[in-house]
Amino acid sequence: MGTTLKDIARECGVDVATVSRALNEVYGVRRETRQKVLAAAARLNYRPNRLAKGLATGRSHTLAMVISDIRNPFFAELARGAEDAAYQAGYELVLCNSDLSPSKQVRYIHTLLEKRVEGILMNTVAGLSPAEQEELSGSGVPIVLLNRPPASIRGFSTVLADNYEGGHLAGNYLVECGHRVIGHLTGPREHGNLAERAKGFQKAVEGARATALIVRGHHSGEGAYEMMKKLLSQRKDVTAIFAANDAMAFGAMRAVFDAGLRVPEDLSMVGFDNVELAGIVRPPLTTVHQPKYEMGRAAVEILLRRATRPDHSTPEHRLLEVKLVVRESSRILKGRRNQQGLSS
């Protein structure tokens, strides 16, 4: 179907090796030979076969991203950052939706390794067995995780937002708004990032001698909806909620509305992530901003750096800054209508 090096070589009366060198701008080909080859390549509409090139060089110029679901705006934003960075470096990015299913993750990883991808961005390896984790980290392919891996396994790089700091920011903010009993809706203890957020939050709240009520459940909108309903029925003294992510905050808000209460008049709400939607819902959500796009970029940069450097030394770890974005879902307690503190 396509024209190959051989065709060009025949056309120009030189060897395929020369053509290869000319096309790859390698030093050691006479100018005019090179011109001749380039002209012939253009004339024949030559398209190098990257599979062949990859086989010969051992490089696929491909990266992969194994996340739970691209429909989650967090991952979409991250993916965009990652893909932009890959594009700039001349790499492609393959997209894999795992739903966090261990079997899907394993199958993806195997296929990707067989395709000789040069790096993999995964949100977590928590679902894999220790043996599988070991195998992955020993595969020789750079891996970047978005979640702190078990301490037992070495070899994974990480890109994380400063979750602890984010939780602390949120807790501190609510305390300073005058709240004394603050609920925190979060997920299972094993979820590293969420655990960090909870820790930072608790530290801030309890450091101010206020009360932190930690409620655990599923870290989704639905889960938060349930948690919130229960919490509202049990504690009438809660005046603010910190949800471990924006989706949970939305779910919790729904429960608040369903109970006939208002946000922020009756209850202040703070989320985490700052997805686009946070600025669009009503009331706009106060939340902790995670630099999602930058995290995607950073992850790919690490992968590329490690892929091109043969020195498979120690993995890299990047901690990115978070910041509090104050919108209208939260307010200072004790209606002193002091509004200027609330503007973002």
Add this chain to the structure above:
Amino acid sequence: MGTTLKDIARECGVDVATVSRALNEVYGVRRETRQKVLAAAARLNYRPNRLAKGLATGRSHTLAMVISDIRNPFFAELARGAEDAAYQAGYELVLCNSDLSPSKQVRYIHTLLEKRVEGILMNTVAGLSPAEQEELSGSGVPIVLLNRPPASIRGFSTVLADNYEGGHLAGNYLVECGHRVIGHLTGPREHGNLAERAKGFQKAVEGARATALIVRGHHSGEGAYEMMKKLLSQRKDVTAIFAANDAMAFGAMRAVFDAGLRVPEDLSMVGFDNVELAGIVRPPLTTVHQPKYEMGRAAVEILLRRATRPDHSTPEHRLLEVKLVVRESSRILKGRRNQQGLSS
């Protein structure tokens, strides 16, 4: 690094050809030989090199998706459908964000062709020059578009929602709600899908002897915001708006709120797409549902069908059904309409 067929062959004392056949379950290998090979492969932790396999077979088992931006929830949903279908068929999907930039699109396409992807899903080829379109359609790689291509170019398959019907549904619904002057915010005429929506809408409205006001601008939330602001200042008699997509509906709603009006009390709003957000905003948006996930799946199914069948006959075209999802942003207009908000 990895163990190869040769290693297994040596280990088992057979030829690599036999190993290859045994591993690929080809007829013609004795059971016990096969077992031996399989055992050795497992023992040596053999991982086939897909680049080599691809080079030999001419198949990469890879598909690609060139869209404008994965952060657009429409594409995220579509991508998920596409990727699921690809996964089930044992294919990978590479993600390309073009921002509709022609130069990026061209670069992506070239690289993808060089990587011998077996099919490409693109939202549109409208930005490419006729020559580039010609080249693409003649590349031998199946292409599925989400937008009707220029009639001049043959060879592209398409997967479309029934845009005309959707517009008609929206127009008809608003007319039946009693609206007599209905605005339609849309994009440039060249945008095929939007044009179809406008046509269906207009047909329904004018067929009922009501007035359709077509307003053109940029088909984004921002664009719609501007259009809506202008429209509100010019026509006091509009009681309903049909936006060509949900993002535009959100932007338009913002303009309505900014003008001190209410939805749906003062103005009914209908969108198109039914992105997740449509059910979450307040008021929840009445909109025309596009089966985005199914469109992604359908596109990949077409690609795969055409990739595996050598009969490069006529392209396939799928038209998927849309349906109206009525929520709270629209309502039946009472005989005595609530106009006082418009004079403020």
Add this chain to the structure above:
DNA sequence: TACCCATCGTCAACCGCTTGCAATATATAC
């Protein structure tokens, strides 16, 4: 026992490109 045929396995070419090494052509030095 001779012959036929189905089953297994091996050989070797090939997919398209890279790259170390050798061969040749050209330039520089003496």
Add this chain to the structure above:
DNA sequence: GTATATATTGCAAGCGGTTGACGATGGGTA
């Protein structure tokens, strides 16, 4: 002019598989 250094180019061996052609083996049948 020859000797030597250097820039070009060609040769051929991979990279890791697949696959058609062909030979060997062994059971079944006449």
